[in-house]
Amino acid sequence: MQHNFIIMNQPNMSEKQSLDIINDMLTNAKEEDAGGSAFYFVLWGIIVMAFSVLTYYAIITKAAWQPWTYMLFLIGGIASFIRSRSDDKKEIVKSRYDRLYMFVWSGVGICLGLSWGFVALIGINNILPVSLLFYGLASFITGGVSRYYPSLIGSIICFVCVIFAFQTNFVHQNLICAFAVLCVHVVPGLMMNRYYKGKKRYAE
């Protein structure tokens, strides 16, 4: 329950009042958690899903445009850059989870870049399951620490998908990847977005 304090500077407040203020303000601070990351979840989820489905389609139809699908990541990078610039201008508070999300997902980006760079060594049939492992691990950590259970459930589904992906070839792994990303990124991102929009409307 939120108390509507009109805060003065009374030195003789009771211990119970002190505890109420602490609880209220800690709850307020907790409400700032990770709301802004919903956009990136949905954006990158849709990009990876589209990439996987288009790659699958291009391979089975032997289409020549398949290398162009990598342009999706460039579009994602530009969209993320523009959004983060706009967020920086509006941001009046930084939660501790912003830092966690930034470091975990930047780390995943580096690991994915390195893995795809050494795809010849890792093997084409292993690259997508390995990528999914990184996705699953990052969502498991961020979902667990921020206690955002849709992400945690999505990461567990992602781990199950990895088991199936390791037992099939690159072509079909693309479909598994699309499904895993839908569970780990798109659905939790849309749920988060809906929750924060609802909260914003309620506050207004």
Next chain:
Amino acid sequence: MLNELDPILHSQLRLAIVSLLVGLEEAEFVYLKEKTKATAGNLSLQLDKLKQAGYIEINKSFKNNYPVTRCKITKNGVKAFEKYVNDIKGYLHL
């Protein structure tokens, strides 16, 4: 014997500010004003007292050509807050 409560933190507004900042990386003055519902003058005065006690850091800069004040809790501030919470629990027998 019960410990004496930290007089810097045992004030509604200063306690509210520190309780907010302990759960955040950093916050701007407008955010603290909105959450604590304090007046700008009073908030500014209490922030200054917390800064003098070494409990918070205040960083003034510009954003989109407007001045902006960012506040962040220090290690001393976190320690003092934890001690204050423990002392309060002692008083309330929690």
